[in-house]
């Protein structure tokens with residue numbers, strides 16, 4: 413999936429050079445690569461949890477990562493939209509809060525980016541929707557360099573204006589091209605973001621053989637064995653209560669019954 417890409421090259425370089433010096437792996441996803449990861453991260457985790465020699469801590473961490481990545485994927489699928497609805501704006505708030513709680517409780521790796529996604533993103537999404545009726549995709553980080561070049565062109569067109577009015581004129585140009593023309597154009601129907609979602613196509617289409625995360629399942633099952641495992645149920649409970657439950661504490665300190673489908677109440681696991 414990532415062979416020969418910028419990501420695989422970065423991993424290879426880190427593995428052979430930086431890892432031995434204790435440097436943590438870090439990588440900034442851009443463009444289609446970020447969408448590729450959001451479509452296929454569950455396959456990576458699905459392969460890793462099958463390794464029989466993994467320690468219980470690592471298995472629990474993989475379940476935590478699966479939950480966090482799923483929330484991040486669902487949040488990104490909404491906050492990257494230009495055209496959105498009030499229901500999606502409200503849904504985003506809940507997903508972002510769950511993402512924040514999960515990182516705080518399970519991964520214990522808080523940083524400004526996590527806080528921004530947890531609280532700043534849903535706030536600004538709502539603000540923008542209330543003000544203009546569009547989603548945060550209007551102000552996406554994607555293509556930022558291209559946007560700066562475009563803004564520079566607008567500034568070039570303001571040479572006849574008075575100096576103190578230049579920024580106002582540049583932003584008026586941007587407003588006209590981003591909003592006014594879209595509203596005035598009767599042929600305008602969709603945007604690029606609407607066509608390529610962060611959520612895999614099979615999940616969007618409600619395929620009965622695909623779990624919400626993207627992994628395969630049988631038609632009779634409510635989810636894949638990772639999503640319906642006992643550990644995942646405990647993780648969901650902990651995030652819901654915003655505290656690590658006693659059951660999860662115990663699991664973290666005892667052999668992990670990973671990937672065993674819950675027999676008690678499978679409906680609870682249906683996301």
Ligand SMILES: [Zn+2]
Pocket residue numbers: 623624625626627635636637638639640
């Ligand atoms: Zn799943």
